[in-house]
Amino acid sequence: xxxxxxxxxxxxxxxxxxxxxxxxxxxxxxxxxxxxxxxxxxxxxxxxxxxxxxxxxxxxxxxxxxxxxxxxxxxxxxxxxxxxxxxxxxxxxxxxxxxxxxxxxxxxxxxxxxxxxxxxxxxxxxxxxxxxxxxxxxxxxxxxxxxxxxxxxxxxxxxxxxxxxxxxxxxxxxxxxxxxxxxxxxxxxxxxxxxxxxxxxxxxxxxxxxxxxxxxxxxxxxxxxxxxxxxxxxxxxxxxxxxxxxxxxxxxxxxxxxx
Numbered sequence: 001x002x003x004x005x006x007x008x009x010x011x012x013x014x015x016x017x018x019x020x021x022x023x024x025x026x027x028x029x030x031x032x033x034x035x036x037x038x039x040x041x042x043x044x045x046x047x048x049x050x051x052x053x054x055x056x057x058x059x060x061x062x063x064x065x066x067x068x069x070x071x072x073x074x075x076x077x078x079x080x081x082x083x084x085x086x087x088x089x090x091x092x093x094x095x096x097x098x099x100x101x102x103x104x105x106x107x108x109x110x111x112x113x114x115x116x117x118x119x120x121x122x123x124x125x126x127x128x129x130x131x132x133x134x135x136x137x138x139x140x141x142x143x144x145x146x147x148x149x150x151x152x153x154x155x156x157x158x159x160x161x162x163x164x165x166x167x168x169x170x171x172x173x174x175x176x177x178x179x180x181x182x183x184x185x186x187x188x189x190x191x192x193x194x195x196x197x198x199x200x201x202x203x204x205x206x207x208x209x210x211x212x213x214x215x216x217x218x219x220x221x222x223x224x225x226x227x228x229x230x231x232x233x234x235x236x237x238x239x240x241x242x243x244x245x246x247x248x249x250x251x252x253x254x255x256x257x258x259x
Contacts, residue, residue: 016128016130016133017133017136019133020124020128020133020136020137020140021140023124023127023137023141024124024136024137024140024141024144025140025144027120027123027124027141027144027145028120028140028141028144028145028147028148029144029148031062031120031145031148031149032144032145032147032148032149032151032152033148033152034062034149034152035056035148035149035150035151035152035153035155035156036152036153036155036156036160037156038052038056038062038065038066038069038149038153038156039052039056039152039153039154039155039156039157039158039160040156040157040159040160041066041069041070041073041156041160042055042065042069042153042156042157043156043157043160044073044160045069045070045072045073046072046073047069047072049154049157049158052153052154052157053150053153053154053157055068055069056149056150056153057150059085059089060115060116060118060146060149060150061088061089061092061118061119062118062119062149063088063089063119064084064085064086064088064089065085067081067084067085067087067088068081068082068084068085069081070084071084087217088217091119091217091220092117092118095117095118095119095122096113096114096117098122099113099117099122099125099138102125102131102134102135102138103135103138113138113142115142115146116138116139116142116143116145116146117142118142118145120141120142120145121137121138121139121141121142121145122138123141124137124138124140124141125137125138125141191226194226195222195223195226198222198226199219199220199222199223200219202215202218202219202221202222203215203218203219206218206219
């Protein structure tokens, strides 16, 4: 697993390393535990244990997995289930395009990065101010979620009937709470607060009338539109008084400007 550099130019300080580790662990644990819910629901929808485990290992994107078993459980055909899952999973391709310049991986590591490019790993990566910390956050979170999600999927598939409704245990709120914890510190500016408020309004308006997952995608469009109209600094770049910006050197962050 990639690690944060301990010394050398641009190496993050120990508090940075510990902060990234705490974020990765908390998000991995919260999301992994919710895998119990998926395992139980998948078996209830008609999949056997091994089909459920294979779906988590190979598809590995929670929203798409829940959509897939939801369609199957409702009696929908394979084409409808795959199409719904693919629609929700399309966002991961956008994540990959955003993460590729940061990760700069090739070969088998590129395949591994593609598999763990999910909401959680991208969220932790983009929450960091320094490229080295962002890379570590991506890998630690992605691999942590992958291990725990698949382990708890198996648990849910095996003992789902004994657990009953997973929502009674609050597992449906655990992942959302972890995301809120990551998001909250980034809402300091008025622009970020306005984008968040707009996204919430769009999601709330669409939730009663749109299929599951669509309100989230529509809410993301708010941020996309704002980012397209007023692009901010890219991760790994530092503001330039001339307005052009400059790239941080590989392996270390750009030096922050004094405020």
